[in-house]
Amino acid sequence: MPDIRxxxxxxxxxxxxPFKTPAxxxxxxxxxxxxxxxxxxxxxxxxxxxxxxxxxxxxxxxSQVAAKLQSEGAEPVETATDPTRQVLTDDKRKSEExxxxxxxxxxxxxxxxxxxxxxxxxxNDVILGHNTEVIQCQRGVEVIIPNKYLGVADDGIFRKxxxxxxEDRKVSSVIQHYPYTRIREATKEEYDxxxxxxRDLRRTA
Numbered sequence: 001m002p003d004i005r006x007x008x009x010x011x012x013x014x015x016x017x018p019f020k021t022p023a024x025x026x027x028x029x030x031x032x033x034x035x036x037x038x039x040x041x042x043x044x045x046x047x048x049x050x051x052x053x054x055x056x057x058x059x060x061x062x063s064q065v066a067a068k069l070q071s072e073g074a075e076p077v078e079t080a081t082d083p084t085r086q087v088l089t090d091d092k093r094k095s096e097e098x099x100x101x102x103x104x105x106x107x108x109x110x111x112x113x114x115x116x117x118x119x120x121x122x123x124n125d126v127i128l129g130h131n132t133e134v135i136q137c138q139r140g141v142e143v144i145i146p147n148k149y150l151g152v153a154d155d156g157i158f159r160k161x162x163x164x165x166x167e168d169r170k171v172s173s174v175i176q177h178y179p180y181t182r183i184r185e186a187t188k189e190e191y192d193x194x195x196x197x198x199r200d201l202r203r204t205a
Contacts, residue, residue: 009060010063011028016050017050018056019057022056026045029058041061043061045076104147109188111183119175125139130149
C-alpha cells in the first residue's frame with residue numbers, strides 16, 4: 001500500500017511510478033478513505049508522467065503539483081466508484097433539501113452545550129464562522145445557535161495517528177475541536193430572545 005500522508009502533494013505506487021489506470025489509483029484512494037487516512041475530497045486522480053512512464057497519480061487539490069499539471073492542460077479524471085462522488089452527492093442532496101450535512105434544517109435553530117475543550121491549544125470559547133458571519137459561544141452552558149454553525153463545528157476535527165514500524169500509518173482516533181451535545185430544536189423567537197439577553201449582559205459587564 002502506498003504511503004498515505006496528509007501532507008503529501010502526490011501519491012504514486014509503491015514502486016514510485018504512476019498508476020497504470022485511473023481504477024487502480026481510485027482503489028488506493030478508496031482503501032485510504034476506509035482506513036480514515038484520507039478525506040476523499042482532498043485528492044483527485046490526474047494524468048501524470050514520470051520519465052518515460054505515463055499513467056495517473058493521486059494529487060492533493062490546490063497543491064503546487066496540481067497547479068503545474070493543470071497549467072500543462074491536465075484535468076482530473078473521475079471514476080464511477082470514486083468515494084468523493086458519494087460524499088459530494090450526499091452533501092448536494094442535503095443542501096438541495098435545505099439540510100445541513102448532519103441532516104438538520106439549515107434555517108433552523110438548536111439548543112446545544114459545547115463541551116470543554118479537548119486540548120489546551122484551543123481557545124476557551126467556541127468561535128465559528130459561516131461565510132462572513134462569526135459567532136462566539138461559551139463552553140459548558142446551554143446556548144441557542146443557528147443550525148448552519150453546527151455544520152461548521154462538525155467539520156472541525158483532527159486525526160490522531162498510530163505509527164507502527166513496517167506498517168501503514170493508521171488513524172487511532174478522530175477528535176472534534178468543538179464537541180457538543182444537541183439538546184433540542186429551538187424556535188427563531190427563542191434565538192432572538194437569547195441574542196438580545198446576551199447583548200444586554202455584555203453591555204452591563
